[in-house]
Amino acid sequence: MLVVVCVKQVPDTTQVQIDPVTNTLIREGVPFIVNPYDTHAIEEGLRLKDRFGFRVAAISMGPPNAEATLRKALALGVDRAILLSDRFFGGADTLATSKVLAAAIERLAQDEEVGVVICGKQTIDGDTAQVGPGIATRLHFSQLTLVDRVEEFDEGSRKIRVRRKLEGRHEEVQAPLPVLLTVVRELNRPRYPTVPMRLASVDAKVELWDNAVLGLDVNTIGLKGSPTWVSKIFSPQRAKGEILGDSSTEPEDAAQLLIDKMLEKDLLAL
Amino acid sequence: MMPHNAIFTALLSASLAFFCWSVYRRFSLVLHGQPEERLDHPARRLKEMLLYAFAQMRVLKKPFGLNHFVIFWSFMILAIANGEFLLNGVFPSVSLSLLPEGVHRFLLFAFDLVSLFTLVAIVLAFGRRLIVKPPYLDSLYVKGRSVEGFLILAFIALLMVAYFGLHGALIAQGRESVASAMPISSLVAGFLPAGSLGGVELVSWWLHAIVLLAFICFLPHSKHMHILTAIPNCYLGSLDWPATQPRETFEKGQLFGVGSVERFTWKDLFDSFSCTECGRCQAACPATCTGKPLNPRQIVHAIKTNLLENSQALREGRSGTLPLIGDEGEGTNTEDAIWSCTTCGACIEACPVLIEQMPKIIKMRRHLVETEARFPEELLNLFENMEQRSNPWGIAPGERAKWVSTMEVRPFVAGETEYLLYVGCAGSFDSRAKQVTVALATVLDAAGVSWGILGKDEKCCGDSLRRLGNEFLFDKMARENVELFRERKVTKVITLCPHCLTTLKNDYRQYGLELEVVHQSELVARLIAQGRIKLDGSDKSLGKISYHDPCYLGRHNGVFDAPRGAIEAATGSAPQELERHGRNSFCCGAGGGRMWMEEFIGERVNHARVDEALAGNPDTICVACPYCMTMMEDGLKDKGANNVRVKDVIEVVAEGLMRKELRKG
């Protein structure tokens, strides 16, 4: 069985600033990282590999330099890494992206049964959380989002039972394979690459697939296949904070000030 | 007298053969270690050997060391007597009486006296082990009151008793030509029963012979092996202060760090055979002292035990079955022990025979991090933050220069700025340390020093990574930094933090970068001496100041006087000393990457240190390191000592300057 992990290279958003004049992201000099949620997706794929001996493939759609992200996945122990890169893929929204990724997974399934697809819950640059569900829908896979625990994975009866992390509660659900999971950070603690694996990943093979491999209609992918347009990016105005008390305020008084303030702002009811 | 020379010769031959075989078996194991250069600079090595092995410089640092000094030198002198004894036993015609009479007399006089000294020293050693045994003599697997320890003492005592018995009997029978040169033996002679002098002579002779031969046989199998190894070990010691870890190269197919005993260098293995089990490292170790599972002495002991236990396998070219790192057991180091080290270097400083304990721990950390990717989970974030954002907290690098917001930004420009002020991560991001940075900048300005910063281009030096065994990442960061410094043509650097100091100065040297690096306290002391900073020593606002030596400033880089001098210049009086200070200072608990780790086991190191500081009732504890600052402040908070402040040396100077200005104004 093949486990496919979808990963994305994203700018380190803590280091991205918005140009207040042009309202665009200043990407210059901002380093790229593996989307943090995806590191947990990779880890879960590798855990399935450790437990059941499955093979794990990492796929990523992005520009040629996104290869670095796949090399990181290779250093962690994935068996196959595929970069989906083509100028026709560029400018894609979540719809067009999920189409390309789903096509790639179908292509992989021609060689080996794909039982599980794992995605991060969302990317930290787009924050839509739509790509994972989009893939599942296109592939007709069971769809389990926001997974924070895999309770049971039964290869024989082809079932998976997971816990989903929802606002204020958890939900335990079971679904038949093949399945797509989107995962949250609580799911696991990613492993750290060993040096021998890092060295091996430097010249391990990253397969490059362009649209010639996937054979998709160019009008349905990339910018052309994307109905969503980003019209404006801006930083929201934030009201300036206020300092209550000063360094000589006793802790009890400081707490009282804080409570008064919260009552005043209707943030606390007595 | 013809004391059965033939029997003795046979026994001696057998003993010597056994001795040589044992020594060969053990020393040949050392050759299973990895190569390491330790034979260069013979003159310097000879000097070290004379100082540490023969003059016993380190041994004498503890009062009871004097006892060992006496035993050591008695051994040296009595080696001649025992050599004669053995030769004479085989060839009865050979004896010291063949020497010119003056020499003969002198030697026997010396033997007589020295034997008495030894006897007294042995009695004292017995007493120390039996009655006033210091706790550090015991480790988990080696006890101060062990059969072995007492046996060896008994051997030596018996040798002395036999010596006096034999020579007393000879004198009483009038067969000692230089009896007048032997006051003690003569005294003994008076007490011997006149009727059985021949019997006393015979018994003493054989007692001496048997004990001496037993000693020879036993020696290579006991901790007294150090009698053979300690002197060469001092010769082979590291010529530099050995806290800077060696580089690793990163090529495919290589092994990283030390995961099994033969991955240590031959010198590491030789170290393990040189340990005297004196426990001095253990007594100095902040981890051991606060109940952590680490004991540097046990690390060394485990290497020896592991090597011996796995010797058969190693001889057959296999790896042994007893793991070097694993569950608690003799010959195995636990991961908890390996992670407890603060790399403070107190063990290295304490060891009388120049064993390098701490670097061995780092080598095992390297194995755990680089080969196994196994480490306390708190470190995952640290490693990721370092790799992605080049600082331990993972704060955006763009915020590095924010501390400067209250001042005019001064970029470092080669040719225009004299010093690069390397602020470091703490000085850039930690809110308390940022105040220290500002104080430093103010003082530098007051002295008219030309300085500049790299701003957001500054990167972390990588100290914590290297001490934590993540050499792969350290290597990457070091190469980047070295390139950056070269590109910017940096030659002189001021660091705020002793960890940056040591890394830039000592570690980067391995990358071919020779910088003139000074810690702020050194520079400030120099500026005061040059009269560029004028303090009037009248600032009493900080009250009674105690100074805590940061390990990486003091022990690791030898800066002791500068911070003390600066405090004195500002306040008019030298700071009060903590009980353990200077070279013997006790760590705050943050070194070796421990700053970023939880401390679950035992007492907290910073609590132990804060207690020690509070014993002197200070108003202010003065430090010279941002890690020490955090540890001391946290410790004081935990102890509820809210009236005691922590200040960096540079803040003391800055405040001194400010108050002087105020008084003027």
Ligand code: SF4
């Ligand atoms: S370096 Fe310090 S903490 Fe580490 S073993 Fe030595 S004395 Fe103990």
Ligand code: SF4
């Ligand atoms: S390592 Fe050195 S200081 Fe520690 S017990 Fe052995 S000889 Fe003593």
